[in-house]
Structures are given as structure tokens and as C-alpha cells.
Amino acid sequence: MLRIFTDSAADMPIEWRKEYEIEVVPVNIHFGEKTYLQGVDLDSEGFYKLVDESKKIPKTSQPTPHQFAEMYKKHAKPGDTILSIHITSKLSGTFDSSVAAGRELEGTFRVIPLDSMCGSTGIGFLCREARLLDRAGYSVDEIVKKLEVLREKVGVILTLNTLEYARMSGRVGTLQAALASALNVKPIAVLGNGVLNMAERVRTRRAALDRIVEMVRERVGDQKVNMAVVQARDPQAGTEMMERVRKEFNVQDLILTDLSISIAANLGPGTVGLVYCPVE
8 A cells, every 4th residue: 555644744624624534744843942843732822822931933944754654654554655745855855864864774665765856845746646646546656757747847836924033043054144134124935856945025915926926927827737825824815815716727626724833934924935846
């Protein structure tokens, strides 16, 4: 049997986990001396509450090889094939932990780690596609080949409401962050080829949200796409973006989801973005 695993940087509706049989290995969130497991003992609102109270941004760390091995053993049976799809290896060591766990369990399971080369709901779309292909009768090797093609077409474009979180997390250059903050502009970040880059700076929040839509349109045109609106503690902006996407794109499936804690800890509340995945 094919078992599909991912990590909690994969943003997707909670019901997808059951509907598409996707197991999630939680990311570690460190607040001072205490460590939480994302989605297990710390949800998004609890995370923001801790930040508000402590005035500190937590550190995040990828699941360890041991955590992966324990999750694999808990949810798979000897002889199963495990397809483990994870956040881009250029931003996190999660993929490497999966590789190490697979080596440890060699002979018990066939573990196939796959670098999504993306993040957020991009990973979720790949996981769902893997299960749909599995149910359609494709072999795991055929599924991997199709996902390797599809991941090149998945895109993530976000606008940050503040660069303070990114500055403290080290996800963007300190000088660039300081310059953007001094100019009081809204940066737009693009996740491409596995790397998160600050692509543009826009003067206002409204202009930044407009620019995200324009950039996605430049990439997908009129082709049919699955799309997600992701938001970090700004549900109103997320809902408004959903309505806009419905009107302006040829969307097959459209979802609204919270930006995962592990990503929000680096980009900050108010982050809003679009994730697109062409329909093959």
C-alpha cells in the first residue's frame, strides 16, 4: 500500500488529511525552554497569542530523523511504500530528515522522499495529486515522475505586511529588510526553484494585493488551475482575495487556508498570498 506523508509546512484543509489519506509530521516550534509540535499541541491562534504575550518570535526546527521514523512506523505497515513529500530543501532540513529516516528503516519500508521545491499549499496540492494518481492505478514510480514535472509549475507568491519577522528569522537579508522597512513599503515574495526571494516592493497594502493577482495572471493566463489563498491572521483579506480569484481566474478548485506556523514565524502576521497549481 502507498502511504503519503508530508510535514506541517504543507498548508491544506484539515479534511484533506482524511479524504486523501495524508499523514503529517509536525514541525517543532521552540518558545524559550518549551517545544511545541505544530498542529498537535499548538495551533495558529495559540502561536500568535504566545508571540503577543512574550513579544518574541519563536524558533522553528524540522522534525528529526527519529521523529520521522516514529511517524512512519506508527502509520505504515511493514512492506508498505512511503512517499514523503516535503518543503523545499533549500529552506529547511526536513527533506534531509526524511531521507535519513528512510535509510534507517530500509528493509521495513520503501521510503521515497520527494523535495516539493515549494512550500505552503503547493505541497498540499502535490500530496493530493499523488493520492489521486494512486487511486487511478498509477505505480509509485509513475507518480513520482508526474510530481517531478508538476512541481516545476507550482507557484507561491506572497505579500508581507511587515518585514520584522523576516528580519529576525534571517529569511531575508538584513540590509534589504532594513531598507524596505525604512521606506515603509510592502514587499512581495516569490517562492521559485525552491528559494524564497523578495521580488518587488510596493507602496501600499492594496497595491501589493493587486500586484500578487497580476503576477499570478502573468504566469497562468487563462489555463485551468487549482488555487489556494493563504493568510496569516488576516481572514478578512483572505476572504476578499477568494472572491477576486473566483472572478478573475479559470479555477477548478479554490481553497482558503491559514499559513502554517512554521512559515508564519518567518514571514509574520498579515502575510497573504496565492498558491497556484495547473490542472494537468
